[in-house]
Amino acid sequence: xxxxxxxxHSRGGVRYTYQNxxxxxxxxxxxxxxxxxxxxxxxxxxxxxxxxxxxxxxNRIRRRVYEAIRLQQDKITKPVDCIFIIYNKEVMEMExxxxxxxxxxxxxxxxxx
Numbered sequence: 001x002x003x004x005x006x007x008x009h010s011r012g013g014v015r016y017t018y019q020n021x022x023x024x025x026x027x028x029x030x031x032x033x034x035x036x037x038x039x040x041x042x043x044x045x046x047x048x049x050x051x052x053x054x055x056x057x058x059n060r061i062r063r064r065v066y067e068a069i070r071l072q073q074d075k076i077t078k079p080v081d082c083i084f085i086i087y088n089k090e091v092m093e094m095e096x097x098x099x100x101x102x103x104x105x106x107x108x109x110x111x112x113x
Contacts, residue, residue, distance in 0.1 A: 002066040006073070008044045008081070017081045024109050028088035029065070031106040039079045043069050047086045061092045068096070068103040075113045082112070 008014050013036075021034035036042065045065045047058040065084055084103070091099060107113040 001063055002043060002070045002073070006041055006043055008042050013042065013081060014044055014083060017083055021081070021083070022110070024106055026102055026106050028086070028091050028094075029102055029106060030085045030087065031110055032083040032085065033110050033112060034081050036079050036081045041073070041076055041079060042081045044083045045069075045086065046083060051086055052089050052092070057089070057092055061086055061089075064091070064096065064099060065103065068100045071100060072104055072107055072113065076107070078112055080112055082107075082110075 017032055017034045021032045024031045024033075043066070045062045047061050049058070052058045052061065065086065069082075069084070084106075104113070
């Protein structure tokens with residue numbers, strides 16, 4: 001799982017990223033990203049109750065996406081804030097390799113990797 005030092009710690013940073021960031025929409029996941037001045041990367045994963053009613057299911061999706069981000073993290077060189085928004089519950093049951101490819105494709109399309 002992704003270390004806590006690479007996650008958002010307040011809502012202010014998330015709000016700034018939503019307002020000033022660019023959005024790339026994938027087949028099951030979208031990415032909102034903005035460059036930051038902190039010289040480090042920060043990530044968040046948002047899973048709505050509309051996607052999965054169960055908190056256990058939402059947390060499982062979140063953990064899987066954080067792991068996919070962690071495996072791509074060494075390729076990221078820019079200081080950037082990224083928010084991955086999950087809008088399809090199939091992410092919980094899909095193969096991890098496919099999820100990893102989805103995350104990698106979004107990061108490539110955003111020119112972060």
